[in-house]
């Protein structure tokens with residue numbers, strides 16, 4: 384997901400990319416297990432003022448991650464607007480101040496006359512995944528004692544004494 388500076392004319396340009404299975408694989412493998420049926424796209428409008436490039440657009444993605452309770456697929460839909468100004472790394476006073484920071488990705492840097500949207504898009508996708516994704520709001524999870532998927536079957540185990548559900552269970 385790269386754009387060369389020289390390709391951004393005075394009128395600006397519109398670009399889009401499809402998010403590929405390999406993108407999702409690389410993006411999600413460390414955060415979650417089992418991305419399934421992933422698809423998405425990125426659309427950006429770029430305008431340029433000297434070496435500063437203003438980008439605004441959107442990241443759309445749909446994929447499944449592992450439910451935090453039962454290990455089935457939990458659907459994730461990302462639909463996030465992006466507005467960011469790219470400045471050359473050589474002009475940024477302190478690189479650390481211009482990295483992408485959680486909810487404040489207003490400035491990014493680029494180098495070698497080329498803007499790479501990869502980190503920005505990855506960040507948007509990862510930010511859209513809840514800490515404990517659920518396949519559905521009322522997922523019953525796995526029995527903490529015998530491992531039965533309570534969405535599919537019931538078991539005879541007594542509830543845990545402290546009433547905890549089997550949350551945060553991950554492979």
Ligand SMILES: [Zn+2]
Pocket residue numbers: 450451452453454455517518519522523524
């Ligand atoms: Zn579930």
Ligand SMILES: [Zn+2]
Pocket residue numbers: 526527528529530531538539540
């Ligand atoms: Zn049980």
